[in-house]
Amino acid sequence: MPCADAPVRGSGGPDRHDRARVRVSALCTGCGACLRTCPERALRPVAVPGASRLLVTAACTGCLECVEICPADAITEVL
Numbered sequence: 551m552p553c554a555d556a557p558v559r560g561s562g563g564p565d566r567h568d569r570a571r572v573r574v575s576a577l578c579t580g581c582g583a584c585l586r587t588c589p590e591r592a593l594r595p596v597a598v599p600g601a602s603r604l605l606v607t608a609a610c611t612g613c614l615e616c617v618e619i620c621p622a623d624a625i626t627e628v629l
């Protein structure tokens with residue numbers, strides 16, 4: 551497919567996100583600080599042994615408040 555015909559990611563409008571803007575790593579201890587901080591309530595706890603304890607939903611706007619508050623440096627921005 552020529553590049554000009556490829557689908558454009560994130561073209562659904564300014565309020566729609568096609569992917570989360572941050573990622574939670576296995577460093578997460580489950581302290582919950584980011585859950586309390588997120589203004590969009592975009593973080594959801596998940597009970598999966600051995601994996602990240604949080605799911606970042608499409609409600610994430612990329613404000614990065616969770617990155618700032620995390621004491622374990624477990625959240626990173628997805629570029």
Ligand code: SF4
Binds near residue numbers: 574
């Ligand atoms: S603040 Fe960091 S360590 Fe605490 S629950 Fe969130 S990602 Fe995990």
Ligand code: SF4
Binds near residue numbers: 609
């Ligand atoms: S970047 Fe902002 S909106 Fe996204 S999960 Fe973190 S605190 Fe919530």
